[in-house]
Amino acid sequence: MAYTPESAAQGVQNVIRVLEGRWKLVILFQLFGGQVRRFSDLERAIPGVSQKMLIQQLRQLEADGVVARIVHHQVPPKVEYRLTEWGQSLCPALDALLSWAEQAPCELGPRLVQAVRGD
Amino acid sequence: MAYTPESAAQGVQNVIRVLEGRWKLVILFQLFGGQVRRFSDLERAIPGVSQKMLIQQLRQLEADGVVARIVHHQVPPKVEYRLTEWGQSLCPALDALLSWAEQAPCELGPRLVQAVRGD
């Protein structure tokens, strides 16, 4: 597949569209490694997330084909979430991003520092 | 460097914080390959961007240590932008993201399709 500067930018933007969102990466990292979690498990595992947000982000990840939603028809309801195969294969790409971040010249990245401090 | 699920999510989020923004990737792909561009070059090369937005995104990329800004003191003013070494080294990581996107199961990713159609 060949890219022009424009189409490559578009392509990466589309990927970022999938990953951006206050809670998506936190959810992903809860599911990496083949883990299966119930809705309430995620709710408890992710401090600060509201039910509305949790569902919204899960639904978007599902629509993008990154996570799978499995409903068990029973009472009380039981719904499980896991990564799709494609979702799992995100790992090496995210790894590449982390490696890049690690190589940052230490005196640079004031906005990152600021982000880390939580301003 | 070792990561917990939380710190890894944080790390990737920080990287995304650097890359997200309506015009940043378009700018980056204009500069990849060691290219040097003047402000007005970028303005012309990127259809639809306003001066305010262009500067804002350039300044943020500069603050994050991804692009370098070189001022030539002369009249009329001349300012050039290029990637830092670290900025250049983003290439393989973005490549990994594009490869991941290419491996998407073709029937999936409705939100991406929608994004491509421009809805």
Place this chain on the structure above:
DNA sequence: CCACACGCTTACCTCGAGGTAAGTCCCTTA
């Protein structure tokens, strides 16, 4: 009979990213 767990859904509000339009400063050329 009441409360509770579970997995949502709905209504409402806030705040900041991003857009538009205009202004600024300085020198050059017609």
Place this chain on the structure above:
DNA sequence: TAAGGGACTTACCTCGAGGTAAGCGTGTGG
């Protein structure tokens, strides 16, 4: 004298992501 290029800066507005709070439907335990 006027117009224009270059690189910004400023004021103002809009719209949607994300937050809060409450409601819903259904079966089980006390």
